[in-house]
Amino acid sequence: xxxxxxxxxxxxxxxxxxxxxxxxxxxxxxxxxxxxxxxxxxxxxxxxxxxxxxxxxxxxxxxx
Numbered sequence: 001x002x003x004x005x006x007x008x009x010x011x012x013x014x015x016x017x018x019x020x021x022x023x024x025x026x027x028x029x030x031x032x033x034x035x036x037x038x039x040x041x042x043x044x045x046x047x048x049x050x051x052x053x054x055x056x057x058x059x060x061x062x063x064x
Contacts, residue, residue: 001046007035009049013056024048 010020010031017035021028024045033039 001041001049003035003037003039003041006031006041006045006049009053010035013052020052023052 010017013020015023017031018028020026021031024031026045030039034041034045
């Protein structure tokens with residue numbers, strides 16, 4: 001996952017950098033560095049983002 005892809009997912013989740021950092025137990029500066037490409041997004045973080053995406057989609061489908 002690229003930093004750009006990470007940011008797109010975060011924005012799709014309607015979360016701020018601080019909110020996604022808290023969800024992933026990361027420092028908000030780390031999230032910023034992922035998004036700017038200063039740090040590569042680790043596979044574990046990528047998998048965590050997929051889990052958040054799944055949780056959000058399940059929540060939305062049960063609300064319909």
